[in-house]
Amino acid sequence: MRIEKNFDQEIESFLTRYSKNGKAIDVNFRRMIPELNKADRATHLVHAYPAKLLMHIPHLFLNNNILSKSGDRVLDPFCGSGTVLLESCLSNRNSYGADSNPLARLIASVKVRKYEIATLLDYYETLTCSIKSHSSERIAEIIDVDYWFLPTIQRQLAAIYIEIEKINQQHYREFFFVCFSNLVKKVSLADPRVSVPVRIRSDQYKDGHPLKEKTLEIIRNQKSLNVKNKFLEIVAANIERVDSFNELQRHHTSSGIIVSNDARSLTGTSLKNQNVDLVITSPPYAGAQKYIRSSSLNLGWLRMTKGKTMREIDQKSIGREEYRKHEFLRIDKTGIVAADRLIQEIKKVNPLRAFIAANYLEEMRHAFRESVQVLRPGGYFVLVAANNQVCGRQFKTQEYLAEMLQQEGLKVKFRLVDDIKSYGLMTKRNKTANIITREWVLLLQK
Ligand SMILES: C[S@@+](CC[C@H](N)C(=O)[O-])C[C@H]1O[C@@H](n2cnc3c(N)ncnc32)[C@H](O)[C@@H]1O
Numbered sequence: 001m002r003i004e005k006n007f008d009q010e011i012e013s014f015l016t017r018y019s020k021n022g023k024a025i026d027v028n029f030r031r032m033i034p035e036l037n038k039a040d041r042a043t044h045l046v047h048a049y050p051a052k053l054l055m056h057i058p059h060l061f062l063n064n065n066i067l068s069k070s071g072d073r074v075l076d077p078f079c080g081s082g083t084v085l086l087e088s089c090l091s092n093r094n095s096y097g098a099d100s101n102p103l104a105r106l107i108a109s110v111k112v113r114k115y116e117i118a119t120l121l122d123y124y125e126t127l128t129c130s131i132k133s134h135s136s137e138r139i140a141e142i143i144d145v146d147y148w149f150l151p152t153i154q155r156q157l158a159a160i161y162i163e164i165e166k167i168n169q170q171h172y173r174e175f176f177f178v179c180f181s182n183l184v185k186k187v188s189l190a191d192p193r194v195s196v197p198v199r200i201r202s203d204q205y206k207d208g209h210p211l212k213e214k215t216l217e218i219i220r221n222q223k224s225l226n227v228k229n230k231f232l233e234i235v236a237a238n239i240e241r242v243d244s245f246n247e248l249q250r251h252h253t254s255s256g257i258i259v260s261n262d263a264r265s266l267t268g269t270s271l272k273n274q275n276v277d278l279v280i281t282s283p284p285y286a287g288a289q290k291y292i293r294s295s296s297l298n299l300g301w302l303r304m305t306k307g308k309t310m311r312e313i314d315q316k317s318i319g320r321e322e323y324r325k326h327e328f329l330r331i332d333k334t335g336i337v338a339a340d341r342l343i344q345e346i347k348k349v350n351p352l353r354a355f356i357a358a359n360y361l362e363e364m365r366h367a368f369r370e371s372v373q374v375l376r377p378g379g380y381f382v383l384v385a386a387n388n389q390v391c392g393r394q395f396k397t398q399e400y401l402a403e404m405l406q407q408e409g410l411k412v413k414f415r416l417v418d419d420i421k422s423y424g425l426m427t428k429r430n431k432t433a434n435i436i437t438r439e440w441v442l443l444l445q446k
Contacts, residue, residue, distance in 0.1 A: 007064040018414035029056035042245040043111040049081035058087035072277035077263035082108025085256040098260035100316035103295040112256030134159035142300040156227035263367035274376040282384035284319040286360035318363040328355035386439040398440040410444040
């Protein structure tokens with residue numbers, strides 16, 4: 001779907017309104033760009049990802065000549081599954097991403113790659129024959145494989161994996177691994193309604209409960225599932241998405257690449273000091289979304305956990321929750337007065353939660369410093385963030401992060417505020433967290 005709209009007027013109007021009264025402006029992104037609602041646009045839907053950014057937001061901030069121009073460099077230091085990278089390419093900007101989750105880096109790279117459709121179709125044909133005739137024993141290295149997958153499913157998944165591995169062109173192999181990964185959770189015994197895997201059980205609900213029959217149906221379906229056909233369906237749909245991406249990119253020269261596995265190390269990469277024109281990002285929250293745990297089944301089947309524990313893989317995730325006791329004995333000041341006051345209050349009831357919050361802000365400061373360092377003077381920074389709750393208290397993430405960026409020398413140009421209903425995977429995850437309901441989009445300038 002080609003959308004030619006230019007948003008110069010909207011951006012100008014926000015800048016003027018905010019400069020007059022400094023008040024946050026209420027917006028509704030879905031109403032502003034209805035063409036994108038429910039859109040299967042280019043490669044956005046090749047793979048699910050928790051807390052994916054609403055594509056409308058980068059679309060608005062990229063399709064105008066005020067904040068960036070064709071050919072400019074756009075960075076998302078927390079790129080996740082690559083929503084910003086893809087929208088940047090579609091608006092003919094070159095995009096750069098970083099993410100600590102190896103699954104996110106894989107999905108994002110595949111999303112912005114120009115593949116030859118004929119080659120994808122050749123591999124599709126070959127795989128159709130080879131996976132159907134392949135009868136493999138299950139792969140034993142996956143942690144708790146019997147807990148999460150029925151034996152017949154394990155064998156089919158193993159057959160698909162082994163046949164994809166034989167593809168010798170790495171970029172094409174990665175495309176098929178993304179299709180494979182998108183299948184993994186759907187054919188597992190994990191409850192599809194929850195982001196972090198929780199095993200579905202037939203005795204989960206009492207007789208007569210509205211979800212009892214639904215749960216039994218999921219379990220029944222698993223037993224007769226043809227995983228290989230389901231995989232081929234996903235591949236076919238994703239090839240169509242690549243085709244539509246190629247079509248939209250036909251007259252563009254833009255590209256997208258992943259430069260780092262940590263937003264805190266950007267300056268040593270192909271990004272030089274001050275050569276980025278625009279940053280657009282939606283950072284993680286303190287203890288609110290477990291990206292690595294949500295991806296654990298995928299990471300296992302993709303061999304991305306090989307020889308490592310989940311904890312080791314999670315080490316670089318900002319906002320992580322698991323710390324050893326000796327790590328959280330000391331809580332340093334964050335430099336944000338309101339946050340420090342709140343953290344001291346939280347410490348009295350829950351020292352671990354207080355440490356998670358303080359450490360989150362410290363690590364975010366480090367990450368922001370890197371992004372600001374690579375941003376050119378006069379360049380813009382779009383921050384998408386919400387507030388959340390820690391131990392029943394409101395933790396004003398967006399305010400703290402905005403203050404931090406201002407301490408790094410950026411100036412707020414406007415604030416927008418919108419509903420967050422589309423964050424379907426943001427579920428209530430633990431007693432101390434809360435559902436995020438409103439989100440802020442801030443425009444700042446260096
Ligand atoms: C809100 S999500 C971004 C979602 C993304 N905008 C999308 O549309 O898919 C935040 C991301 O930050 C990543 N992250 C956490 N710690 C990080 C770090 N140290 N460096 C880079 N990325 C990190 C998480 O893995 C997660 O993918």
